[in-house]
Amino acid sequence: MDVVIPAMLVVPKVTFTGTEDPKAHLTAFHTHMMLVRGPDVVRCKLFMSTLVGTAMDWFINLPDGHVTSFPQLTKLFRAQYIVNRAPPSISYDLFDIRQYQEESLKEFLHRFGTQVVRLNLKDERMMVHVFKKGIVPGPFSESLI
Structure with missing residues:
Protein backbone atom coordinates (compact mmCIF):
# COMPACT_ATOMS: atom_id res chain seq x y z
CA MET A 1 0.00 0.00 0.00
CA ASP A 2 3.04 2.29 0.33
CA VAL A 3 3.67 2.40 -3.43
CA VAL A 4 2.58 5.63 -5.10
CA ILE A 5 0.79 5.37 -8.45
CA PRO A 6 2.57 7.56 -11.04
CA ALA A 7 0.44 10.61 -11.94
CA MET A 8 0.66 9.92 -15.69
CA LEU A 9 -0.75 6.40 -15.28
CA VAL A 10 -4.30 6.21 -16.63
CA VAL A 11 -6.78 4.41 -14.38
CA PRO A 12 -8.72 1.67 -16.22
CA LYS A 13 -12.28 2.62 -17.19
CA VAL A 14 -13.65 -0.89 -16.60
CA THR A 15 -15.68 -1.58 -13.49
CA PHE A 16 -16.78 -4.74 -11.75
CA THR A 17 -19.82 -4.73 -9.46
CA GLY A 18 -19.80 -8.41 -8.52
CA THR A 19 -22.37 -9.58 -11.05
CA GLU A 20 -20.31 -9.66 -14.26
CA ASP A 21 -18.09 -12.41 -15.67
CA ARG A 85 -18.39 -17.09 -15.17
CA ALA A 86 -20.03 -17.37 -18.55
CA PRO A 87 -20.49 -20.98 -19.59
CA PRO A 88 -17.96 -22.06 -22.19
CA SER A 89 -19.20 -22.16 -25.76
CA ILE A 90 -19.27 -25.50 -27.49
CA SER A 91 -19.35 -26.24 -31.20
CA TYR A 92 -23.00 -27.28 -30.98
CA ASP A 93 -23.85 -23.66 -30.15
CA LEU A 94 -23.08 -22.81 -33.77
CA PHE A 95 -26.07 -24.91 -34.89
CA ASP A 96 -28.39 -22.62 -32.90
CA ILE A 97 -27.49 -19.52 -34.90
CA ARG A 98 -30.24 -18.67 -37.35
CA GLN A 99 -30.75 -15.62 -39.50
CA TYR A 100 -33.66 -13.53 -38.25
CA GLN A 101 -36.46 -12.84 -40.72
CA GLU A 102 -35.59 -9.13 -41.13
CA GLU A 103 -31.84 -9.51 -40.54
CA SER A 104 -29.50 -8.68 -43.41
CA LEU A 105 -27.04 -11.28 -44.62
CA LYS A 106 -24.22 -8.98 -43.50
CA GLU A 107 -25.60 -8.81 -39.93
CA PHE A 108 -26.11 -12.57 -39.83
CA LEU A 109 -22.61 -13.18 -41.15
CA HIS A 110 -21.21 -10.91 -38.43
CA ARG A 111 -23.06 -12.80 -35.65
CA PHE A 112 -22.06 -16.14 -37.15
CA GLY A 113 -18.42 -15.07 -37.53
CA THR A 114 -18.26 -13.82 -33.96
CA GLN A 115 -19.38 -17.21 -32.68
CA VAL A 116 -16.89 -19.04 -34.94
CA VAL A 117 -14.06 -16.91 -33.50
CA ARG A 118 -15.22 -17.62 -29.92
CA LEU A 119 -15.27 -21.34 -30.60
CA ASN A 120 -11.92 -21.27 -32.42
CA LEU A 121 -13.22 -23.74 -35.00
CA LYS A 122 -10.98 -25.15 -37.72
CA ASP A 123 -13.36 -27.41 -39.69
CA GLU A 124 -14.35 -25.29 -42.72
CA ARG A 125 -16.72 -27.87 -44.17
CA MET A 126 -18.71 -28.00 -40.96
CA MET A 127 -18.82 -24.18 -40.72
CA VAL A 128 -20.12 -23.88 -44.29
CA HIS A 129 -22.76 -26.54 -43.61
CA VAL A 130 -23.94 -24.84 -40.43
CA PHE A 131 -23.92 -21.41 -42.13
CA LYS A 132 -26.12 -22.70 -44.96
CA LYS A 133 -28.56 -24.19 -42.43
CA GLY A 134 -28.84 -20.85 -40.63
CA ILE A 135 -29.78 -18.67 -43.60
CA VAL A 136 -33.43 -17.73 -44.07
CA PRO A 137 -34.77 -19.75 -47.02
CA GLY A 138 -35.48 -17.80 -50.18
CA PRO A 139 -34.29 -17.26 -53.76
CA PHE A 140 -31.19 -15.33 -52.71
CA SER A 141 -30.09 -17.82 -50.08
CA GLU A 142 -30.71 -20.72 -52.47
CA SER A 143 -28.55 -19.10 -55.16
CA LEU A 144 -25.88 -18.33 -52.56
CA ILE A 145 -25.87 -21.94 -51.34
Whole structure:
Protein backbone atom coordinates (compact mmCIF):
# COMPACT_ATOMS: atom_id res chain seq x y z
CA MET A 1 0.00 0.00 0.00
CA ASP A 2 3.04 2.29 0.33
CA VAL A 3 3.67 2.40 -3.43
CA VAL A 4 2.58 5.63 -5.10
CA ILE A 5 0.79 5.37 -8.45
CA PRO A 6 2.57 7.56 -11.04
CA ALA A 7 0.44 10.61 -11.94
CA MET A 8 0.66 9.92 -15.69
CA LEU A 9 -0.75 6.40 -15.28
CA VAL A 10 -4.30 6.21 -16.63
CA VAL A 11 -6.78 4.41 -14.38
CA PRO A 12 -8.72 1.67 -16.22
CA LYS A 13 -12.28 2.62 -17.19
CA VAL A 14 -13.65 -0.89 -16.60
CA THR A 15 -15.68 -1.58 -13.49
CA PHE A 16 -16.78 -4.74 -11.75
CA THR A 17 -19.82 -4.73 -9.46
CA GLY A 18 -19.80 -8.41 -8.52
CA THR A 19 -22.37 -9.58 -11.05
CA GLU A 20 -20.31 -9.66 -14.26
CA ASP A 21 -18.09 -12.41 -15.67
CA PRO A 22 -14.78 -12.19 -13.74
CA LYS A 23 -12.81 -13.55 -16.70
CA ALA A 24 -14.10 -10.78 -18.96
CA HIS A 25 -13.21 -8.17 -16.35
CA LEU A 26 -9.71 -9.55 -15.88
CA THR A 27 -9.21 -9.65 -19.65
CA ALA A 28 -10.20 -5.99 -19.97
CA PHE A 29 -7.98 -5.06 -17.05
CA HIS A 30 -4.98 -7.02 -18.37
CA THR A 31 -5.40 -5.40 -21.78
CA HIS A 32 -5.33 -1.96 -20.21
CA MET A 33 -2.31 -2.80 -18.08
CA MET A 34 -0.41 -4.15 -21.10
CA LEU A 35 -0.77 -0.70 -22.64
CA VAL A 36 0.37 1.23 -19.57
CA ARG A 37 2.98 -1.34 -18.44
CA GLY A 38 2.42 -1.09 -14.71
CA PRO A 39 4.46 -3.29 -12.35
CA ASP A 40 2.80 -5.94 -10.19
CA VAL A 41 2.23 -3.73 -7.16
CA VAL A 42 0.65 -1.00 -9.32
CA ARG A 43 -1.60 -3.60 -10.93
CA CYS A 44 -2.92 -4.58 -7.49
CA LYS A 45 -3.71 -0.99 -6.58
CA LEU A 46 -5.28 -0.13 -9.92
CA PHE A 47 -7.32 -3.32 -9.90
CA MET A 48 -8.85 -2.20 -6.63
CA SER A 49 -10.00 1.00 -8.37
CA THR A 50 -12.07 -1.06 -10.84
CA LEU A 51 -14.19 -2.64 -8.10
CA VAL A 52 -17.49 -1.11 -6.98
CA GLY A 53 -20.35 -2.14 -4.71
CA THR A 54 -20.20 -5.65 -3.30
CA ALA A 55 -16.98 -6.34 -5.20
CA MET A 56 -15.29 -3.49 -3.34
CA ASP A 57 -16.75 -4.81 -0.08
CA TRP A 58 -15.18 -8.21 -0.82
CA PHE A 59 -11.80 -6.59 -1.50
CA ILE A 60 -11.90 -4.40 1.60
CA ASN A 61 -12.67 -7.46 3.75
CA LEU A 62 -9.55 -9.33 2.65
CA PRO A 63 -7.19 -9.63 5.65
CA ASP A 64 -4.42 -7.01 5.80
CA GLY A 65 -1.26 -8.32 4.16
CA HIS A 66 -3.13 -11.28 2.66
CA VAL A 67 -2.48 -10.29 -0.96
CA THR A 68 1.21 -10.45 -1.85
CA SER A 69 1.10 -10.46 -5.65
CA PHE A 70 -1.18 -9.67 -8.56
CA PRO A 71 -1.38 -13.33 -9.67
CA GLN A 72 -2.56 -14.23 -6.16
CA LEU A 73 -5.14 -11.41 -6.27
CA THR A 74 -6.51 -12.63 -9.61
CA LYS A 75 -6.73 -16.18 -8.25
CA LEU A 76 -8.70 -14.97 -5.21
CA PHE A 77 -10.91 -12.82 -7.45
CA ARG A 78 -11.69 -15.71 -9.81
CA ALA A 79 -12.47 -18.01 -6.89
CA GLN A 80 -14.78 -15.45 -5.28
CA TYR A 81 -16.78 -14.83 -8.46
CA ILE A 82 -16.61 -18.28 -10.08
CA VAL A 83 -20.41 -18.55 -10.18
CA ASN A 84 -20.52 -15.50 -12.47
CA ARG A 85 -18.39 -17.09 -15.17
CA ALA A 86 -20.03 -17.37 -18.55
CA PRO A 87 -20.49 -20.98 -19.59
CA PRO A 88 -17.96 -22.06 -22.19
CA SER A 89 -19.20 -22.16 -25.76
CA ILE A 90 -19.27 -25.50 -27.49
CA SER A 91 -19.35 -26.24 -31.20
CA TYR A 92 -23.00 -27.28 -30.98
CA ASP A 93 -23.85 -23.66 -30.15
CA LEU A 94 -23.08 -22.81 -33.77
CA PHE A 95 -26.07 -24.91 -34.89
CA ASP A 96 -28.39 -22.62 -32.90
CA ILE A 97 -27.49 -19.52 -34.90
CA ARG A 98 -30.24 -18.67 -37.35
CA GLN A 99 -30.75 -15.62 -39.50
CA TYR A 100 -33.66 -13.53 -38.25
CA GLN A 101 -36.46 -12.84 -40.72
CA GLU A 102 -35.59 -9.13 -41.13
CA GLU A 103 -31.84 -9.51 -40.54
CA SER A 104 -29.50 -8.68 -43.41
CA LEU A 105 -27.04 -11.28 -44.62
CA LYS A 106 -24.22 -8.98 -43.50
CA GLU A 107 -25.60 -8.81 -39.93
CA PHE A 108 -26.11 -12.57 -39.83
CA LEU A 109 -22.61 -13.18 -41.15
CA HIS A 110 -21.21 -10.91 -38.43
CA ARG A 111 -23.06 -12.80 -35.65
CA PHE A 112 -22.06 -16.14 -37.15
CA GLY A 113 -18.42 -15.07 -37.53
CA THR A 114 -18.26 -13.82 -33.96
CA GLN A 115 -19.38 -17.21 -32.68
CA VAL A 116 -16.89 -19.04 -34.94
CA VAL A 117 -14.06 -16.91 -33.50
CA ARG A 118 -15.22 -17.62 -29.92
CA LEU A 119 -15.27 -21.34 -30.60
CA ASN A 120 -11.92 -21.27 -32.42
CA LEU A 121 -13.22 -23.74 -35.00
CA LYS A 122 -10.98 -25.15 -37.72
CA ASP A 123 -13.36 -27.41 -39.69
CA GLU A 124 -14.35 -25.29 -42.72
CA ARG A 125 -16.72 -27.87 -44.17
CA MET A 126 -18.71 -28.00 -40.96
CA MET A 127 -18.82 -24.18 -40.72
CA VAL A 128 -20.12 -23.88 -44.29
CA HIS A 129 -22.76 -26.54 -43.61
CA VAL A 130 -23.94 -24.84 -40.43
CA PHE A 131 -23.92 -21.41 -42.13
CA LYS A 132 -26.12 -22.70 -44.96
CA LYS A 133 -28.56 -24.19 -42.43
CA GLY A 134 -28.84 -20.85 -40.63
CA ILE A 135 -29.78 -18.67 -43.60
CA VAL A 136 -33.43 -17.73 -44.07
CA PRO A 137 -34.77 -19.75 -47.02
CA GLY A 138 -35.48 -17.80 -50.18
CA PRO A 139 -34.29 -17.26 -53.76
CA PHE A 140 -31.19 -15.33 -52.71
CA SER A 141 -30.09 -17.82 -50.08
CA GLU A 142 -30.71 -20.72 -52.47
CA SER A 143 -28.55 -19.10 -55.16
CA LEU A 144 -25.88 -18.33 -52.56
CA ILE A 145 -25.87 -21.94 -51.34
